[in-house]
Amino acid sequence: xxxxxxxxxxxxxxxxxxxxxxxxxxxxxxxxxxxxxxxxxxxxxxxxxxxxxxxxxxxxxxxxxxxxxxxxxxxxxxxxxxxxxxxxxxxxxxxxxxxxxxxxxxxxxxxxxxxxxxxxxxxxxxxxxxxxxxxxxxxxxxxxxxxxxxxxxxxxxxxxxxxxxxxxxxxxxxxxxxxxxxxxxxx
Amino acid sequence: xxxxxxxxxxxxxxxxxxxxxxxxxxxxxxxxxxxxxxxxxxxxxxxxxxxxxxxxxxxxxxxxxxxxxxxxxxxxxxxxxxxxxxxxxxxxxxxxxxxxxxxxxxxxxxxxxxxxxxxxxxxxxxxxxxxxxxxxxxxxxxxxxxxxxxxxxxxxxxxxxxxxxxxxx
Numbered sequence: 001x002x003x004x005x006x007x008x009x010x011x012x013x014x015x016x017x018x019x020x021x022x023x024x025x026x027x028x029x030x031x032x033x034x035x036x037x038x039x040x041x042x043x044x045x046x047x048x049x050x051x052x053x054x055x056x057x058x059x060x061x062x063x064x065x066x067x068x069x070x071x072x073x074x075x076x077x078x079x080x081x082x083x084x085x086x087x088x089x090x091x092x093x094x095x096x097x098x099x100x101x102x103x104x105x106x107x108x109x110x111x112x113x114x115x116x117x118x119x120x121x122x123x124x125x126x127x128x129x130x131x132x133x134x135x136x137x138x139x140x141x142x143x144x145x146x147x148x149x150x151x152x153x154x155x156x157x158x159x160x161x162x163x164x165x166x167x168x169x170x171x172x173x174x175x176x177x178x179x180x181x182x183x184x185x186x187x
Numbered sequence: 188x189x190x191x192x193x194x195x196x197x198x199x200x201x202x203x204x205x206x207x208x209x210x211x212x213x214x215x216x217x218x219x220x221x222x223x224x225x226x227x228x229x230x231x232x233x234x235x236x237x238x239x240x241x242x243x244x245x246x247x248x249x250x251x252x253x254x255x256x257x258x259x260x261x262x263x264x265x266x267x268x269x270x271x272x273x274x275x276x277x278x279x280x281x282x283x284x285x286x287x288x289x290x291x292x293x294x295x296x297x298x299x300x301x302x303x304x305x306x307x308x309x310x311x312x313x314x315x316x317x318x319x320x321x322x323x324x325x326x327x328x329x330x331x332x333x334x335x336x337x338x339x340x341x342x343x344x345x346x347x348x349x350x351x352x353x354x355x356x
Contacts, residue, residue, distance in 0.1 A: 016263050022256050029252050034245035050247070051255045055262050128239040147240040152206055171201055175229065175236050182235040 006066040013061030025054055028074055031149065035075055038144035039082045039137060049085055053078045075149065076159045079141075131181035139174030146171060192219060196226040200233060276331050283324025294319050 012020025032053060036046035056077050064073050132140055145151045145159065153171070157164045199208050199216045208216065220227050298312050298319070 016266060018260055018263055021259050021263070025252055025256055025259070029247040030245055033247040033251075034243070037245055047247075047251055050251065051258055054255050054259050058259050058262055059266070129243070132240075143236065143240060146205070147237045148243075150205055153202065168198065168201060172197060172229070175233050178236050178239075179228075179232045182232050182239060 006068075006070055008066075009070050010064050010066030013057070013064050016058060016061060021054070021058060024057070024070070024074075028071065031071070032074060032078055034148060035141075035144055036078055036082060038132070038140050038148075039079070040086075041133060041137060041140075045085070049078065049081050052085070053081045056081055069155075071149065072151065072155055072159060075145065075151075079159060127181050128178070131178050135174060135177040139170050139177060142167060142170040143174045143178075193223065193226060196220070196223065197229055200226065200230045204237070272331070276328055279327040279331055280324045283327045284321075287320045287323050291316075291320060 009020065009024065029050075033046055033050050036049050036053070037043055040046050040049065053074070057074065060077065064070070132143075141160065142156060145156045146153075151159070153164060153167050157167045160167070196216060196219045199212055202208060203213075203216075220230060294316060298315055301307065302309065302312055
């Protein structure tokens, strides 16, 4: 079933079918934007890269063979677009990429049944959000791909084009960097 | 407990939720966690981080989606035109080569006559032939690259290009 869907996407991309592209943009809009926000730390930049990513998907669509998950391929394109952007903007590593002026890249969803719980949950999210902004983008990216995209470690390694051991190290260091905030203590 | 055991425990904790671990690995991990405070804490923090990150959501605005779709459509049209143009250039070049080949005999005769009449050195005949043989195809290619599509409006080439575009769509 999944293979058929991916194969259909591959066929649509090869033909540059506008309907297929429209449907994909609709389907992956939130996930892609969330990933780019994690990667860049800035919503405005992420929105620019969001558009660039889909243009790149259109241009490189013939390279997608339908054998792997489309989401993984899409995130790989987004990763490369972001890297290209960061290289143009600042010839430094992703480690240094952080936007100080960015204050609210996320829009927390309220899921608490009572106002008190909602406020408490919101505070938690703001705290985690602040913690995420403080860790290097290379860690944030791995955490996002792992916890939000539910990707396997091997998939992440392939996507970012780094060794599996490096993915594990980044995951470990990213998690541990969040520890002071997650465990409720001050940094 | 050695560092290898801690590394193994962290690896298993990291893999447990998505890739999964075997029953034997799970049993080993449980026994290790019962004795290791650091690894237990990592397990706790990992779980909290996962929960915290999953609780975030980002909504792309409708205008962002609409403008992206619009840009993608515009670019798709550009790419289709570019593809058609390349196809047209390839066809034109091929036609040029065919005509050149068919007229090669005539050029050979004309070249020989010119060499004789103008007393040109025989070494010039070979390169001269190649030059004149490729000339029509090269001129056609330059013409197509230099002028915009609108210059060919209504021509046979233009009709071919439109057919090609319809084929791609």
